[in-house]
Amino acid sequence: MTAQTMLGKPLAAAVKEDLRARVAALAERGSVPALGTVVVGDDPGSLAYVRGKHRDCAEVGLASVQVRLPADVDPAELRERLLQLNEDPACTGYIVQLPLPAHLDESAVLELVHPDKDADGLHPTNLGRLVLGTAAPLPCTPAAVLELLRASDVELDGAEVCVIGRGTTVGRPMGLLLTRRSENATVTLCHTGTRDLAAHTRRADVVVAAAGVAGLVDADMVAEGSVLVGVGITRTEDGLVGDFHPSVLEKAALVAPVPGGVGPMTRAMLLRNVVELAERHPVAG
Numbered sequence: 001m002t003a004q005t006m007l008g009k010p011l012a013a014a015v016k017e018d019l020r021a022r023v024a025a026l027a028e029r030g031s032v033p034a035l036g037t038v039v040v041g042d043d044p045g046s047l048a049y050v051r052g053k054h055r056d057c058a059e060v061g062l063a064s065v066q067v068r069l070p071a072d073v074d075p076a077e078l079r080e081r082l083l084q085l086n087e088d089p090a091c092t093g094y095i096v097q098l099p100l101p102a103h104l105d106e107s108a109v110l111e112l113v114h115p116d117k118d119a120d121g122l123h124p125t126n127l128g129r130l131v132l133g134t135a136a137p138l139p140c141t142p143a144a145v146l147e148l149l150r151a152s153d154v155e156l157d158g159a160e161v162c163v164i165g166r167g168t169t170v171g172r173p174m175g176l177l178l179t180r181r182s183e184n185a186t187v188t189l190c191h192t193g194t195r196d197l198a199a200h201t202r203r204a205d206v207v208v209a210a211a212g213v214a215g216l217v218d219a220d221m222v223a224e225g226s227v228l229v230g231v232g233i234t235r236t237e238d239g240l241v242g243d244f245h246p247s248v249l250e251k252a253a254l255v256a257p258v259p260g261g262v263g264p265m266t267r268a269m270l271l272r273n274v275v276e277l278a279e280r281h282p283v284a285g
């Protein structure tokens with residue numbers, strides 16, 4: 001079997017097309033939603049991602065504002081800036097680009113983002129809403145994976161899904177999304193303590209790999225005809241490498257590649273969260 005690919009760019013373009021119309025409708029009511037980004041330090045990778053996010057905003061008619069702070073910023077100063085964004089009516093929602101420098105407590109920082117301005121869906125209140133099944137901005141990457149699977153009509157009801165990774169931004173919320181009644185999948189969350197990873201990936205109908213270990217899963221570890229979604233990204237001299245070894249293409253039915261799969265959709269889901277926050281909490285002006 002030679003796998004078909006699930007491409008993120010055309011799907012992201014369709015989402016952006018829909019968002020453009022919704023942003024125009026908001027503008028007609030006098031509301032121009034804006035995304036804020038907060039970057040601490042000058043990691044070139046983080047700055048490149050954030051530049052992309054501002055470009056995406058411009059494409060759909062969203063305003064955007066960037067806050068940059070030095071790598072050694074005082075936690076109290078960072079807190080002050082976030083509280084300002086929470087109060088700023090011109091900022092609909094914002095993200096704090098991760099990872100943060102080691103002297104800052106990531107969980108404590110994410111908790112400072114007002115839940116109604118949480119464009120990443122990573123505030124504990126919003127993660128709690130995901131657990132409870134009530135309305136909340138969804139974490140962008142798991143939402144992106146779900147949209148890719150839906151667009152390819154992948155059956156999730158009753159499916160065995162193996163998620164590799166229990167990180168807060170991808171693996172853990174991915175499991176929460178897939179086990180909602182509306183998705184109805186049976187999920188196995190794997191991590192470095194998993195005794196026999198291959199045993200879990202082999203019996204899965206769908207494998208979502210969010211470990212960040214290049215080539216972690218090869219053809220021998222997946223079922224014939226399975227659906228594979230690559231999330232983890234490793235930067236090498238030869239470019240970006242995903243968690244699936246290229247050999248899986250001979251065995252899988254459908255593969256979301258790295259790059260070109262989940263990444264572009266993650267960015268579209270961030271825009272969707274901002275537009276949904278604006279639709280839910282319209283600001284007059």
Ligand SMILES: NC(=O)C1=CN([C@@H]2O[C@H](COP(=O)(O)OP(=O)(O)OC[C@H]3O[C@@H](n4cnc5c(N)ncnc54)[C@H](OP(=O)(O)O)[C@@H]3O)[C@@H](O)[C@H]2O)C=CC1
Binds near residue numbers: 166190213263
């Ligand atoms: N395409 C996209 O849009 C996005 C891609 N990413 C990428 O996804 C990856 C994961 O991100 P994030 O969740 O933040 O990372 P984390 O480091 O928080 O999580 C990685 C997870 O993978 C697990 N893991 C690592 N190695 C193995 C292994 N050999 N076998 C089994 N499990 C393993 C870890 O286990 P343990 O908990 O035991 O340490 C951990 O739970 C990264 O490469 C990141 O760059 C992230 C966001 C968006």
Ligand SMILES: Nc1nc(=O)c2c([nH]1)NC[C@@H]1CN(c3ccc(C(=O)N[C@@H](CCC(=O)O)C(=O)O)cc3)C=[N+]21
Binds near residue numbers: 095120259262
């Ligand atoms: N608060 C916060 N929210 C995030 O959502 C967040 C974050 N911090 N920190 C870093 C990770 C990583 N992440 C990606 C987004 C898009 C691509 C993406 O567009 N990837 C392209 C390739 C891009 C390239 O060439 O570098 C692709 O896979 O095709 C990748 C990774 C979001 N993250």
Ligand SMILES: [Mg+2]
Binds near residue numbers: 169
């Ligand atoms: Mg993490």
